[in-house]
Amino acid sequence: MFSITKQVLGEDGAFVKLVQLDSDDFTVIVRFSSDVRLHNRYIGPDLSTAEEVFDSEVSKLDLRV
Numbered sequence: 001m002f003s004i005t006k007q008v009l010g011e012d013g014a015f016v017k018l019v020q021l022d023s024d025d026f027t028v029i030v031r032f033s034s035d036v037r038l039h040n041r042y043i044g045p046d047l048s049t050a051e052e053v054f055d056s057e058v059s060k061l062d063l064r065v
Helices: 047-064
Strands: 002-009 015-021 026-031 039-044
Touching: 002 047, 015 047, 026 047, 039 047
Parallel strands: none
Antiparallel strands: 002 015, 015 026, 026 039
C-alpha cells in the first residue's frame, strides 16, 4: 500500500501530500481548491527531490488559498 509522510491541507479541500509507496518510491500528489482533479507532481526513489517538489507545491498552494 502506501504511507503519507507529509501533508499540508488548505481551504476547500486543497492539499499537498508526500507519499511513500511500498515499492520504496515517493510521490507528491496535489489538489487545488479550484480543481477537483489530483495531480501527480513527482514519482521516484529520491526522497530529497520529492521533498523539494513537496515544498515547492506547498508554496504554490499558499498563493492560491
